[in-house]
Amino acid sequence: MTAKLIDGVAIGKELRSEINDGVRKLLEKGCQPGLAVILVGNNPASHTYVRNKEKSSIEVGMKSEVIRLPEEVTEAELLKQIESLNADDTIHGILVQLPLPKHIDEDLVIQAIDPKKDVDGFHPVNVGKMLIGQQTFLPCTPYGIMELLDRSGVDIAGKHAVVIGRSNIVGKPMGQLLLQKDATVTYCHSKTKDLSSITKQADVIVAAIGKSKFITDEHIKEGAVVIDVGMNRDENGKLCGDVDTEKAKAVAAAITPVPGGVGPMTITMLLKNTLRSAEMAVTEGRCSKKA
């Protein structure tokens, strides 16, 4: 078998064109969706991601505001920035790029964001809503993966999905979203014993481990769907995932590449959440006329 590649660039593009339609409808009502991104410090990878977010939001017709703060910014100053964005009627989505410098309490910062503008879906109120299946902002990476599966015709109901990784932003919510679509979900993590004996039972594998090319053909059942959330550099400095794609291709039915798989969907779902936030603001009469 040679696996079909699930094209996150193409699916993301299709979705962003739908988002652009939504933005145009709001513009006719006098509201331009606005996304604010706060970037603290000089992490070069973060700068690249933030530039991509800025570019994509402008492409779909949104207002983009990037606030760059120095590494030494105090927690109090950062919280003040968030307060002012919470009160700003031209801003519908607020994202604070993680990780933050060590002297800043990430939990405190996330909790300072108005849940109605938390387009990352990281606020505890939104995490709780997600867990009980209420309408809310879903975290962008797992949300994007659900869209990828759906738009590639992968049916989840009754399937065994194995999620490797248990972070608050990817692994944990990923398992919940799969469960809501009636998958049988197993979580694996760094303390899991005999990983491959579990992953070999999976119809769908989501790898969010953070180790280059960790998952190989040895971990994969013939015909499984493999989703690679990894963003690593290999020994030559080249971007690579958590899955050894070349080896995995020989057994999997479908696989997401890195780059060009999950990453572009993450940004797309951020825009989708921002659009929805602006739509709710219009309904509630909270959107300022566009400048």
Ligand SMILES: Nc1nc(=O)c2c([nH]1)NC[C@@H]1CN(c3ccc(C(=O)N[C@@H](CCC(=O)O)C(=O)O)cc3)C=[N+]21
């Ligand atoms: N509050 C917050 N929200 C985030 O969503 C968030 C964050 N902090 N911190 C960092 C991670 C990482 N992240 C990525 C998004 C897109 C790509 C992406 O588009 N990747 C391209 C490749 C990009 C390249 O070439 O470097 C791809 O996979 O094709 C990657 C990584 C969002 N994050």
